[in-house]
Amino acid sequence: xxxxDTAREAITLVQKLDNVELLQKILALQSxxxxxxxxxxxxxxxxxxxxxxxxxxxxLVFENNSYYIGEKKDGPxxxxxxxxxxxxxxxxKDEANWWWCLxxxxxxxxxxxx
Ligand SMILES: [Zn+2]
Numbered sequence: 001x002x003x004x005d006t007a008r009e010a011i012t013l014v015q016k017l018d019n020v021e022l023l024q025k026i027l028a029l030q031s032x033x034x035x036x037x038x039x040x041x042x043x044x045x046x047x048x049x050x051x052x053x054x055x056x057x058x059x060l061v062f063e064n065n066s067y068y069i070g071e072k073k074d075g076p077x078x079x080x081x082x083x084x085x086x087x088x089x090x091x092x093k094d095e096a097n098w099w100w101c102l103x104x105x106x107x108x109x110x111x112x113x114x
Contacts, residue, residue, distance in 0.1 A: 003033045053086040066091060066099065080104060 007030035014026045061068045066076030067088075078101035081089040091099040 002037075004030070004037060007033050049086070056086075056088065078104065 007026070011023070011026050011030060014023050056069070059070050060077075060082070061070075061073070062079065063073075064076070065079060067079055067082055068075035068077070069088075076091045076099060078087075078089040078091055081087045081101060081103060087103075089101055089103055091101055093099055
């Protein structure tokens with residue numbers, strides 16, 4: 001049984017006591033518990049993302065202003081996306097043989113940064 005279920009049961013029990021002040025305190029506790037459960041979920045997600053980023057970081061090779069993964073040199077990946085957001089984004093070669101990050105090209109951040 002989780003903290004939310006326990007709080008719900010406590011509220012049911014307190015309602016039987018007909019004590020408004022106690023009920024308000026239990027409701028406040030339930031609200032705080034809900035916020036903590038949400039925050040805990042967000043933190044777990046962030047920890048997973050960081051663990052994944054650390055695994056990837058160990059295999060990244062920086063070369064020609066781009067990142068590649070492993071000995072097979074999968075890539076190239078956008079160095080700006082990785083360095084700022086820990087996102088692996090493939091670069092795309094255009095008809096003039098320029099490599100572009102579609103995210104920065106789309107958001108027009110490419111020119112601002114470089
Ligand atoms: Zn990018």
